[in-house]
Amino acid sequence: MKNKYSLLAYFSNIFLFLSLNMSAQTGESWQAPRETVEKLSKSGSEFNYYEEKVPAYTLPDVLANSSGQKITTSKEWTKIRRQEVLELFGENVFGRVPSTSYTKTFAVVNEDKNAMGGSATLKQVDITIQSEGKSLVIHLILFIPNNALKPVPAFLLINLGSRTIDPTRKEKNEWWPAEEIVARGYAAAAFSNSDVDPDNFDDFKNGIHGLLDRGVRPPNAWGTISAWAWGASRCMDYLETDKDINKKKVAVVGHSRGGKTALWAGAQDLRFSIVISNESGCGGAALARRRYGETVARINTAFPHWFCSNYKKYSDNENAMPVDMHMLLALIAPRALYVDCADEDLWGDPKGSYLSLYNALPVFQLLKASSGIPVTMPPLNKQVISGKVAFHIRDGAHNLLLKDWNWFMDFADQVWK
Ligand code: GCU
Numbered sequence: 001m002k003n004k005y006s007l008l009a010y011f012s013n014i015f016l017f018l019s020l021n022m023s024a025q026t027g028e029s030w031q032a033p034r035e036t037v038e039k040l041s042k043s044g045s046e047f048n049y050y051e052e053k054v055p056a057y058t059l060p061d062v063l064a065n066s067s068g069q070k071i072t073t074s075k076e077w078t079k080i081r082r083q084e085v086l087e088l089f090g091e092n093v094f095g096r097v098p099s100t101s102y103t104k105t106f107a108v109v110n111e112d113k114n115a116m117g118g119s120a121t122l123k124q125v126d127i128t129i130q131s132e133g134k135s136l137v138i139h140l141i142l143f144i145p146n147n148a149l150k151p152v153p154a155f156l157l158i159n160l161g162s163r164t165i166d167p168t169r170k171e172k173n174e175w176w177p178a179e180e181i182v183a184r185g186y187a188a189a190a191f192s193n194s195d196v197d198p199d200n201f202d203d204f205k206n207g208i209h210g211l212l213d214r215g216v217r218p219p220n221a222w223g224t225i226s227a228w229a230w231g232a233s234r235c236m237d238y239l240e241t242d243k244d245i246n247k248k249k250v251a252v253v254g255h256s257r258g259g260k261t262a263l264w265a266g267a268q269d270l271r272f273s274i275v276i277s278n279e280s281g282c283g284g285a286a287l288a289r290r291r292y293g294e295t296v297a298r299i300n301t302a303f304p305h306w307f308c309s310n311y312k313k314y315s316d317n318e319n320a321m322p323v324d325m326h327m328l329l330a331l332i333a334p335r336a337l338y339v340d341c342a343d344e345d346l347w348g349d350p351k352g353s354y355l356s357l358y359n360a361l362p363v364f365q366l367l368k369a370s371s372g373i374p375v376t377m378p379p380l381n382k383q384v385i386s387g388k389v390a391f392h393i394r395d396g397a398h399n400l401l402l403k404d405w406n407w408f409m410d411f412a413d414q415v416w417k
Pocket of ligand 1: 258281
């Protein structure tokens with residue numbers, strides 16, 4: 001009996017394997033692999049991974065202003081609606097940066113013109129922020145290709161403190177493939193989020209909050225993601241001053257919590273010409289109202305410091321949100337936006353991320369930045385580009401890999417050509 005069942009399981013696995021591979025080859029639209037859905041549903045049963053259980057929802061209209069009037073021109077978007085949407089995200093999701101004054105200095109603490117075996121110049125820049133006798137340093141690492149025509153475009157990675165961005169290059173990884181970035185003629189820049197704000201909940205005593213927050217924090221006070229995004233902008237402040245860098249061509253890149261950060265940084269800071277959100281999931285690219293994989297309630301409980309306290313109002317109450325994440329993506333337009341996901345990372349809702357991008361398109365179209373992408377997702381490992389908008393879903397697990405970076409750089413080649 002046992003053998004009969006294992007034989008059955010064996011053949012059904014082969015069938016599943018063949019059909020998945022065939023669908024990749026025949027170019028069928030990606031769907032969450034059933035096996036992964038079942039596996040995840042068993043291990044985290046309070047979260048939904050079944051497409052058929054996604055609740056019905058209506059997204060807020062990104063192109064209708066607060067009094068319900070339709071936005072029909074690029075001028076109305078830029079002057080009225082863009083500002084409204086930005087305010088809504090500041091007030092309800094990421095929180096607002098306080099207006100406390102501070103000073104900022106840049107110091108190149110190490111320069112090596114012969115880095116990476118002579119192919120790059122390494123600059124290590126200390127960005128020091130000071131306010132009322134306290135200070136904090138953001139350590140920016142920058143590799144500039146020696147053989148490229150200056151100024152060069154750059155990729156700025158919001159590194160997660162737990163990963164290595166080794167300036168000596170003794171330790172290399174696909175996460176930050178600085179050599180490969182340099183080989184393609186781009187500068188590779190990175191800083192660690194933990195320099196700006198440690199990734200733990202301590203009631204906002206440490207990091208930049210400890211430096212710039214004064215008095216009682218209001219419910220719309222900036223959370224940690226907002227602080228990291230602020231840090232990315234301080235790195236941009238430096239990049240703007242570096243004559244080797246083309247300040248009109250800087251991409252901001254982040255993975256997962258860093259991807260949420262990249263989106264919020266890019267939404268606010270118009271100096272980023274490309275925004276790349278790698279597997280950013282809930283609170284990033286994925287539509288909250290789908291409640292697929294991670295939910296607003298879960299993220300607010302597990303990471304109480306990431307967003308502003310107002311965001312907690314939407315735990316298990318997504319339909320009350322005045323925004324959804326397609327509106328965050330729309331804030332990047334008409335600059336370039338890359339959203340990508342991974343096949344096994346259903347926690348981050350790949351389909352919800354794609355639909356979010358799809359629903360942001362009216363703004364990219366209004367601003368003549370894209371002609372549109374299909375409503376159905378592309379096949380696995382197939383990049384879709386339409387003007388300033390790009391997407392892919394990679395095979396494998398939640399991570400940032402060289403494969404992803406190569407697609408990002410292909411997109412940048414087109415956008416920055
Ligand atoms: C957790 C979290 C996600 C986040 C991820 C990451 O899984 O729930 O929202 O994106 O960590 O940053 O790696």
